[in-house]
Amino acid sequence: MAIRSELDRSNPEAFASAPVERIDIPKKAIYRLSIYHRCLQRLVENGQETVSSSALAKAAGVKPAQLRKDLAYFGQFGTRGLGYPVETLASMIRDLLGRERLQPVVLVGGGNLGSALLRYQGFQKEGFEVVAAFDAEPEAVKARGIGVPVFSEKELEERIEADGVRLAILCVPGSIAQSLANRLVSAGVSGILNFSPVVLDVPEDVVVNNVDLALELEHLSFFVR
Amino acid sequence: MAIRSELDRSNPEAFASAPVERIDIPKKAIYRLSIYHRCLQRLVENGQETVSSSALAKAAGVKPAQLRKDLAYFGQFGTRGLGYPVETLASMIRDLLGRERLQPVVLVGGGNLGSALLRYQGFQKEGFEVVAAFDAEPEAVKARGIGVPVFSEKELEERIEADGVRLAILCVPGSIAQSLANRLVSAGVSGILNFSPVVLDVPEDVVVNNVDLALELEHLSFFVR
DNA sequence: ATGTGTGAACTGATTCACAGCC
DNA sequence: GGCTGTGAATCAGTTCACACAT
Numbered sequence: 043m044a045i046r047s048e049l050d051r052s053n054p055e056a057f058a059s060a061p062v063e064r065i066d067i068p069k070k071a072i073y074r075l076s077i078y079h080r081c082l083q084r085l086v087e088n089g090q091e092t093v094s095s096s097a098l099a100k101a102a103g104v105k106p107a108q109l110r111k112d113l114a115y116f117g118q119f120g121t122r123g124l125g126y127p128v129e130t131l132a133s134m135i136r137d138l139l140g141r142e143r144l145q146p147v148v149l150v151g152g153g154n155l156g157s158a159l160l161r162y163q164g165f166q167k168e169g170f171e172v173v174a175a176f177d178a179e180p181e182a183v184k185a186r187g188i189g190v191p192v193f194s195e196k197e198l199e200e201r202i203e204a205d206g207v208r209l210a211i212l213c214v215p216g217s218i219a220q221s222l223a224n225r226l227v228s229a230g231v232s233g234i235l236n237f238s239p240v241v242l243d244v245p246e247d248v249v250v251n252n253v254d255l256a257l258e259l260e261h262l263s264f265f266v267r
Numbered sequence: 268m269a270i271r272s273e274l275d276r277s278n279p280e281a282f283a284s285a286p287v288e289r290i291d292i293p294k295k296a297i298y299r300l301s302i303y304h305r306c307l308q309r310l311v312e313n314g315q316e317t318v319s320s321s322a323l324a325k326a327a328g329v330k331p332a333q334l335r336k337d338l339a340y341f342g343q344f345g346t347r348g349l350g351y352p353v354e355t356l357a358s359m360i361r362d363l364l365g366r367e368r369l370q371p372v373v374l375v376g377g378g379n380l381g382s383a384l385l386r387y388q389g390f391q392k393e394g395f396e397v398v399a400a401f402d403a404e405p406e407a408v409k410a411r412g413i414g415v416p417v418f419s420e421k422e423l424e425e426r427i428e429a430d431g432v433r434l435a436i437l438c439v440p441g442s443i444a445q446s447l448a449n450r451l452v453s454a455g456v457s458g459i460l461n462f463s464p465v466v467l468d469v470p471e472d473v474v475v476n477n478v479d480l481a482l483e484l485e486h487l488s489f490f491v492r
Numbered sequence: 493a494t495g496t497g498t499g500a501a502c503t504g505a506t507t508c509a510c511a512g513c514c
Numbered sequence: 515g516g517c518t519g520t521g522a523a524t525c526a527g528t529t530c531a532c533a534c535a536t
Contacts, residue, residue, distance in 0.1 A: 068527060076485045080464060094495065103466035106495095107529055114497060122496045122535040139489045147484065158383025159480075164464075168481035170488075208491040209484065233487035239305060239389075241328035249490040251483050255384075256393035258476050259372065259434065260301045262458035263395075264364045265474040266433040293505060319517065331517095332507055339519060347518045348514040496535080506525070513518080 071112045075135050077102045078109065082132040094125040141169060146207045148231075149175040150222055151214035152183030152192060155237055155255075159211060160188045170209075174201055195222075202229040213237040223250075296337040300360050302327045303334065307357040319350040366394060371432045373456075374400040375447055376439035377408030377417060380462055380480075384436060385413045395434075399426055420447075427454040438462040448475075 081101040085093055099109040113119055113126070116138060120126045136142050147170050149156060159165075160175055172190050177183045180192045193201060202210075210231045214222055219238035226234060227248050234250045236242055239257070242250050306326040310318055324334040338344055338351070341363060345351045361367050372395050374381060384390075385400055397415050402408045405417040418426060427435075435456045439447055444463035451459060452473050459475045461467055464482070467475050 070527075072489050073482075073486055075489075076482045077466070079485075080482070096495085101466070105529070107531095108527095110496065111498080111528080118497070120496050123494045124536070125495065139485055140491065141485060141488055145488050145491075154387045155383070155389070158380065158387065162379045162383065162480070164380070164481045165484060168485060170481070170484055209487055211484070233491040235483055235487055241302070241326070249487060251487050253478060253480070253483055255387070255478070256389045256395070257301045257305070258460055258478055259390060259395055259436070260304075260364055260366060260393060261298055262434055262460060262474060262476050263366055263370050264297050264300075266365065266370075266458040295505075321517085330507070332509095333505095335518065336506080336520080343519070345518050346514065347512070348516050350517070494536085496533105498533090499531100501528105501530075503528070504526085506523105508523070509521100511518105511520090514516085 067115045071115055072139075074102065074104060074108075074112055075139060077104075078112070079132060079135045079139070082128055082135070085128045086132055090128050092121075092125040093128050093131075095120070098126070144169060144171050145209055146171050146173045146205055147209040147211060148173060148198075148202060148207050149190070149211045149213070150177075150195070150198070150226065151212065151238075152177035152180070152186075153213065153215075156211075156213040157183055157186045157188065159213065159237075160190050172211075173205060173207065176201075198222075198225055199229040202226070202231060207231065209233045209235070211235045211237070216240040292340045296340055297364075299327065299329060299333075299337055300364060302329075303337070304357060304360045304364070307353055307360070310353045311357055315353050317346075317350040318353050318356075320345070323351070369394055369396050370434055371396050371398045371430055372434040372436060373398060373423075373427060373432050374415070374436040374438070375402075375420070375423070375451065376437065376463075377402035377405070377411075378438065378440075381436075381438040382408055382411045382413065384438065384462075385415050397436075398430055398432065401426075423447075423450055424454040427451070427456060432456065434458045434460070436460045436462070441465040 078098060081098055095110045096106040099106040102109065119131050119134060147165065149160060149172055152175055156175070160172065165172060175183065175190050175192045176195045176198050177192060178195050180194050183192045208231055210226050212219060212222060212226070212234050216239045219236070219240045220242060223234060223242045223244060227244055232248050234242065234248065236250050236252050237255070239254050244250055303323060306323055320335045321331040324331040327334065344356050344359060372390065374385060374397055377400055381400070385397065390397060400408065400415050400417045401420045401423050402417060403420050405419050408417045433456055435451045437444060437447060437451070437459055441464045444461070444465045445467060448459060448467045448469060452469055457473050459467065459469070459473065461475050461477050462480070464479050469475055
């Protein structure tokens with residue numbers, strides 16, 4: 043089981059119980075896998091058949107050795123003297139990330155940011171399906187007119203369990219974030235993309251990925267003199 | 268000068284030429300400073316006067332030793348046997364992050380995500396002022412009714428230079444992100460919060476902080492079996 | 493010749509553990 | 515007694531450099 047080391051924006055203690063064979067893979071490497079996948083997709087579109095570690099690394103903004111090492115965690119995919127087969131590599135990463143088939147996701151919190159994300163096409167484009175949204179005042183959110191069914195927050199457990207959803211996007215005020223996270227977890231969610239400005243406390247087998255927009259901006263402001 | 272090591276989501280090569288005296292501070296430590304500040308704000312509201320490293324660390328989701336070391340990079344703020352003065356510490360972090368006074372920010376790209384972020388109150392609440400937004404079709408964005416002036420993308424240089432803006436939020440399609448980043452940089456911007464799904468290539472003295480929403484979700488999907 | 497795969501060396505960051513101060 | 519500040523020890527992650535395959 044498991045992956046070691048922390049990912050900056052997520053709870054340092056959040057580990058995953060991954061399918062047994064993978065051991066000792068830095069979370070950062072997994073993170074980079076997604077980036078490689080993006081770059082590979084572009085190459086596929088361009089009809090390129092193979093790519094060298096240096097070319098792909100450059101596109102992804104990392105060093106060639108790093109790319110090779112990252113891929114090597116999962117097996118041997120390249121041909122010495124030639125490079126990596128673009129199509130095959132892309133598909134293997136998708137497989138690894140559990141992205142071969144559509145993943146259902148729920149969104150909790152239909153405020154400004156929440157309904158913004160509902161309208162945002164980026165998730166759908168990358169193959170995630172937001173199957174439901176929840177809010178304390180579902181009517182208000184519905185009024186903003188989005189193609190995702192909005193339910194009362196009370197139906198949260200019921201619907202998540204019914205659909206077997208494992209991923210949630212949480213964008214509620216900090217004050218209620220923890221209690222909603224608890225409810226999500228006990229309904230069976232094991233991955234939370236958290237936009238609330240709080241450090242969530244969750245069981246070991248749940249992974250939280252924090253995206254704190256204001257904090258990102260604040261962080262930048264340190265560097266601009 | 269300067270800060271070493273990388274911050275996960277930003278360009279690994281992006282370093283800052285910081286005011287000389289600070290040397291050898293991990294970027295991650297600076298990142299955590301923002302988190303500590305959040306927690307301190309809550310304590311201020313509660314009227315608490317002092318806080319121990321273990322209490323604050325717990326709230327921030329880190330180990331006490333880490334918190335102490337992080338703060339020690341910048342000076343000695345605590346009292347042995349007592350803890351840290353909440354108010355003073357908060358203000359010193361603000362000062363350090365360059366957040367004592369309001370920072371003007373521009374937003375580029377008024378698509379789904381862009382106009383969502385314009386409506387999002389989080390930035391304003393944390394003391395950033397979005398002074399202008401730019402889009403190729405400013406009228407369309409204006410129509411969505413937001414309290415921020417929207418200009419044609421052509422006026423970008425002009426207005427950024429006039430206002431001396433140093434921070435930008437970039438949320439345009441990947442295909443045009445690099446060229447807009449170039450224009451921002453030459454107009455004087457030195458910190459970019461990048462929501463576009465591309466690795467931006469910028470000069471050494473510009474800091475890019477990448478927030479790739481689809482990628483965050485994808486990353487989670489690895490962990491949910 | 494070219495370019496992967498990988499142990500070994502290195503660099504950076506976290507944690508320990510304790511000395512020193514209130 | 516409690517809690518900070520910090521050198522030393524540990525741990526994780528990156529990069530090097532080269533053996534090996536095509």
